Amino acid sequence: MTLQRFQGIVLKLGNQMFVRHYHWLNYPNDPQLLGIQFPSGAARSAGRRHKRERSCECGKCVKCKHREYMKNTRVPVADGMGRIVDELKALGFEWNAGLKTWTIERNDA
Numbered sequence: 691m692t693l694q695r696f697q698g699i700v701l702k703l704g705n706q707m708f709v710r711h712y713h714w715l716n717y718p719n720d721p722q723l724l725g726i727q728f729p730s731g732a733a734r735s736a737g738r739r740h741k742r743e744r745s746c747e748c749g750k751c752v753k754c755k756h757r758e759y760m761k762n763t764r765v766p767v768a769d770g771m772g773r774i775v776d777e778l779k780a781l782g783f784e785w786n787a788g789l790k791t792w793t794i795e796r797n798d799a
C-alpha cells in the first residue's frame with residue numbers, strides 16, 4: 691500500500707465517520723505499518739471471525755429477550771461497517787487485535 695493510496699482511503703472514510711490513522715505504527719521498524727482505527731469498536735466486532743455461540747435460542751427467556759432488545763436498539767453506526775471492513779480486507783488490511791487497528795504494510799511500489 692502506498693502512502694498516497696492510504697491517505698486517499700483515510701480521506702474517503704473520514705468523510706463518512708471519525709477515523710484515526712497512523713503512518714508508522716511499528717516505528718522505527720520497517721516496513722512501516724500503516725493503520726486505521728475506528729471509534730466505538732464497530733469495526734472490531736464486524737471483523738471478528740467467529741460469533742459467540744448462543745447459549746439459548748428459545749426467544750422467550752430473559753437472555754433471549756435482552757438479545758432481541760439489543761439487536762433492535764443498536765446504534766446505527768454499525769450499519770455499513772461490515773461493508774467497510776470487507777473493503778479494507780479486500781485492500782489487504784489486517785485486523786490487529788492488540789492495537790485494535792486495521793493495519794497494512796507500506797510499500798512504494
Ligand SMILES: [Zn+2]
Pocket residue numbers: 746747748749750751752753754755
Ligand atoms: Zn432463551
